[in-house]
Every structure is written in structure tokens, then in C-alpha cells.
Amino acid sequence: MSVFLYFLADFLYSWPYGSITQHLEKRNFMNRPDYLKNYIFDWDVFDVVVGGRSALDSNFFVAKLDDITEVNKFLKGYGLDPDNPVARAELFGNFQEAIQFIKRYFLKDGSPDGLDLEIPTSLFTVTDISGLFxxxxxxxxxxxxxxxxxxxxxxxxxxxxxxDKDLRSNYFNQIQTQIFDKFYRYLHRDNDNNLYLKSGEISIPLVDFETKSKKSRDSVIIKLLHKAENVAEELFDRVGVRLVTKNKLDIIKVLQFLIRNYIITPHNIKPSRSLNTIFDISLFRSKYSSLVKMALRNNLSEERFVSAVNREIDECSFENIESEHNLHSSAKYRSVQFTCRQLIKYKNPFLAEFFKLRKMAKDEDSAVAKELLGLDFSSLSRDVRFFYPFEVQVVDEASYKINSEGEASHSEYKKAQKIYAMNRVFKKLLLHKGLIQE
Incomplete structure (x- = not known):
């Protein structure tokens, strides 16, 4: 018995739960001690729950479901109502959209970088999501x-x-307006159309100021498919701004300007999202005091001081750096960027109309007016407040030109992101067909 238990323990560790019962039956192990069925653990799922692995990368995306009853239990646990015909119709719509998305981005027919594969006919005959599960x-x-x-x-x-289920997306226009307005109020152009970041006597010349337009729905889906988190709340760059400066010193001046004018709040920055691939700020900081002392000692003009500082920053510049935050960014990509959070305030427009109708109803003597006046509106929220992340990128003109060309360009980044997502989702099928090696 001890030899058998040792073998079984090793066997159970190496096989996912979905296949355990089938293999035990084939090997006629079911006549062994009954208690062992209580010690069959799903190690693959444990890797997802406590091991930091994504469900998209697990051996089995969905655990073994024996029948429609089990499928319905899974859907309820997920948060969906399988007994609601509207919810089932919506889910079936998601199924049809997923098929079209795969054809458009991941297969050769829709994309030149796609896989030369065809979706099985059986999938097109699915009429109920339970059958797909x-x-x-x-x-x-x-x-x-x-x-x-x-x-x-x-x-x-x-x-x-x-x-689709990110509730905050309903307020996206308000989110963009409130975040971008904090920057716009400090942007000025002179008579020659030169752009400045300006407050009082402080004026910093800018080459350009860009806002990130709303990501398309398909772009959001592709980005989620390549992220380990795979949840919409973890997309931190749906709203973003880029400030392009004339030189590297102005990057530091812009950062200080944003902080001192409360455009960004350091307390609301997400530390793990901060990135600097332009110059070693710690090294530059250690040399900066010497530059200031030199300026005092020699009574340097501002022009000569700035020139000396920029030479020192150039000497502190990074060479090729692999991004820890994004595997698809080119090692040549240069930027100073971080993610901040903004407290968004949204006033419910319905309430203004509702109170207007209640006021009118007070002068009416009808059943409708009485019902309206009797409504309990205490649960209606007058204001909605929540923090929303936005990305700030500051880059000097020379680095911006490098970022816009070749490997570092956004189109190359998007292409690499799509291919990674495709290979991730199709990995098991490609292994099964012998198109890739483990």
C-alpha cells in the first residue's frame, strides 16, 4: 500500500483535476481506499489563486464541468445569472463577438500577422453557451x-x-475633461505660436503637448489579453498626457512645475508604475551640487549654467534598457513616465430633472403626481466620487524623435503586443498541432 500511495501522490501532483478521474478509472485505481478521493487537489488552480499565475496561462482555463448543472453553478459563481434570458442572450453576444475578434486579429484571414488556422465548424453551430463550456x-x-x-x-x-463591466467607463468623458483641464489651464502660446507651460513668472518652453485619445474597445481587449492581471481596472493608461521638452533639464523643470502647481499630487502616484529610461537621476543628483557651486564661484550666466547642466545630464543618459513594466517596449524607448490618480467628481444629471418634476408635481392633484411625490429617493446618489488613474509622460525632443522611429515606434509596439496576446491565447492549440515547442 505504501508504494501505491507514493505513486498516487506523485501522479495526482502532476495531473490537473479535470483529467484525474478519467485516468484513475483507466488504471483501475477506483477500488483503492475511498478516503483518497478527498485528497485530490487541483494544483493548477492553486497556482492561479496563490501562485501569481494568470488563469489564461493555466493548464485548464475552466475546471471540469460534468453537465449543464455544473455549468450553471460556475456561471453563478462568476457573477452571471444563467436563469436570466437577457443575461444569457448577452453572454451569447459576447461569444459571437469573441469569434469575430479572433478572426479579425489572430487569424491569417483578418490579419497578415495572424495564424494560418481555421475555426472548427462545430463552434459555429453552438446555440447555447452551456454547450461551449x-x-x-x-x-x-x-x-x-x-x-x-x-x-x-x-x-x-x-x-x-x-x-465591458468597468463601471467607471460610463463616466469617461467627465474623467478626461477633469484630468486634462488641470493641464490646459497652464498651457499658453505666444504671438509666434510657441508653446509654454506657464504660471506667474515661471515659463517652460514645450515642443508639444499631447493627450491620449480614448482607446478603442478592441485595443483594450488586446491589451487585457496580454496582461497577467487580465482585468479592466488594471489598465492605467486609458487617459494620458505627454509633454515634449526642448532638452533633458526641462524634464526636471516640468516635473517640478506639475508638483508645485498641484497638477499632480505625489501622494496619489502609483509607485510601481513610475519609470525613467532617459537619464540616471540619482547619478545626476550627485553631480548637480557641484554644478551649482561652480555657477556661484564663477558667476556663470544662466545660459552657460544650463549648457553645463545639459552636458552633465547627457553623460548620465542610459543606454538600452529593458522595461520591467512592459515587455513590448523597445529597449531604445526613452521616457520619464508615471501613473497618478485623480479624484473624479460626477454630478448625477438625473437628480436635477427629478427634483424639477417633484416641484411641478406639488402643484398637481393627480395620481401620477402623488406617486412621484411619494417616491423614496434617499438611495439615489447626488454625487459620484472615485479615483481614476492617468499616465503622464515627459520626454525631451531628441528622445521623442527616437521613440517615433523604427523599433521604438508605437505601431511596432502595438504589433508586438498583438502577437504576444495571440501566442498566449493559442499556446495550447499550437503545442497540440506541433507548431511550437514547449
Whole structure:
């Protein structure tokens, strides 16, 4: 018995839960001690829950579901109501969108960088989401390849759901307005159309100021598919600004300007999102005091002092740096960037109209007026307040030109991001077909 237990323990550790029962039956282990069924652990799922692994990268995206009852339990646990026909229709719409998304971005027919694969006909015959789940977990009369395809579609559906269910997206126009206005009030142009960041006597010349337009829905889905977190709340760059300075010293001056004018609040910055790939600020800081002493000792003009400072910054510049935050950024990409949070204040426009109607109802003597006056509106929120992240990027003109060309360009970045997401979602199918090696 001890030899058997040792073998079984090793066996259970190496196999995901979805296949354990089938393999035990094949090897006739079911006549062994009954208590062992209580010690079958799903190690693969534990890697997701406590090991930092994404569900998209697990061996089985969905655990084994024996029948429609189990599928419905899973959907309820996920937060969806399988008994609600509207919710099921919406979920089926997500399924159809996932199919079209895969065809448009991940397959050769829709994208030149896509895979030369075809979606199995059986997926187009799915009329109920329960059937898709049963197909993905091997509980239907389908091939392994069809099972893997069903799992791929579920991964994209899961991502679409997260992209759609971010409540804050309903307030996006207000979010953009409140964040961008903090910057716009300090932007000025002179008679020659030169751009400045200006407050009182402080004026910093800018080459350009850019705001990030709202990401398209498809861009959000692709970005989520390549992120380990895979949830919409973890996208920190839906709103962003870029300030392009004339030189590297002005980067520091811009940062100080943003802080001193309360455009950004250091307390609201997300530390893990701060990145500097332009120059070693710690090294430059250690040399800066000597530059100031030299200026005092020699009574340097501002022009000569700035020239000396910029020479020193250039000597502190980084060479190629691999980004720890984004694997798809080129090592040549240069920027100082960080993510801040802004407290957004949204006034509910419905309440103004509601109170207007209540005021009118007081002069009416009708059943409708009485019902309106009797409504309990205590649960209605007058104001909605929440923190929303936005990205700030400050870059000098020379670095900006490098970023806009070749490997560092945004188009190359987007292409690399899409290919990574595609290979991640299709990995198991590509391994099964022998198109890639583990």
C-alpha cells in the first residue's frame, strides 16, 4: 500500500483535476481506499489563486464541468445569472463577438500577422453557451482540437466581459475633461505660436503637448489579453498626457512645475508604475551640487549654467534598457513616465430633472403626481466620487524623435503586443498541432 500511495501522490501532483478521474478509472485505481478521493487537489488552480499565475496561462482555463448543472453553478459563481434570458442572450453576444475578434486579429484571414488556422465548424453551430463550456472541458463528443478552440473562445469572452463591466467607463468623458483641464489651464502660446507651460513668472518652453485619445474597445481587449492581471481596472493608461521638452533639464523643470502647481499630487502616484529610461537621476543628483557651486564661484550666466547642466545630464543618459513594466517596449524607448490618480467628481444629471418634476408635481392633484411625490429617493446618489488613474509622460525632443522611429515606434509596439496576446491565447492549440515547442 505504501508504494501505491507514493505513486498516487506523485501522479495526482502532476495531473490537473479535470483529467484525474478519467485516468484513475483507466488504471483501475477506483477500488483503492475511498478516503483518497478527498485528497485530490487541483494544483493548477492553486497556482492561479496563490501562485501569481494568470488563469489564461493555466493548464485548464475552466475546471471540469460534468453537465449543464455544473455549468450553471460556475456561471453563478462568476457573477452571471444563467436563469436570466437577457443575461444569457448577452453572454451569447459576447461569444459571437469573441469569434469575430479572433478572426479579425489572430487569424491569417483578418490579419497578415495572424495564424494560418481555421475555426472548427462545430463552434459555429453552438446555440447555447452551456454547450461551449462542456466542449471546452471535454464533456461532449468533440475532438481535442475542438476542445482547445472552445477554450480559446472562452478566454476572449472572459476578457470582453471585463472590458465591458468597468463601471467607471460610463463616466469617461467627465474623467478626461477633469484630468486634462488641470493641464490646459497652464498651457499658453505666444504671438509666434510657441508653446509654454506657464504660471506667474515661471515659463517652460514645450515642443508639444499631447493627450491620449480614448482607446478603442478592441485595443483594450488586446491589451487585457496580454496582461497577467487580465482585468479592466488594471489598465492605467486609458487617459494620458505627454509633454515634449526642448532638452533633458526641462524634464526636471516640468516635473517640478506639475508638483508645485498641484497638477499632480505625489501622494496619489502609483509607485510601481513610475519609470525613467532617459537619464540616471540619482547619478545626476550627485553631480548637480557641484554644478551649482561652480555657477556661484564663477558667476556663470544662466545660459552657460544650463549648457553645463545639459552636458552633465547627457553623460548620465542610459543606454538600452529593458522595461520591467512592459515587455513590448523597445529597449531604445526613452521616457520619464508615471501613473497618478485623480479624484473624479460626477454630478448625477438625473437628480436635477427629478427634483424639477417633484416641484411641478406639488402643484398637481393627480395620481401620477402623488406617486412621484411619494417616491423614496434617499438611495439615489447626488454625487459620484472615485479615483481614476492617468499616465503622464515627459520626454525631451531628441528622445521623442527616437521613440517615433523604427523599433521604438508605437505601431511596432502595438504589433508586438498583438502577437504576444495571440501566442498566449493559442499556446495550447499550437503545442497540440506541433507548431511550437514547449
Amino acid at each position: 462542456l466542449m471546452a472541458t471535454g464533456n461532449s463528443e468533440h475532438t481535442v482540437e475542438e476542445q482547445l478552440w472552445a477554450e480559446i473562445v472562452l478566454k476572449v469572452m472572459h476578457t470582453i466581459l471585463h472590458a
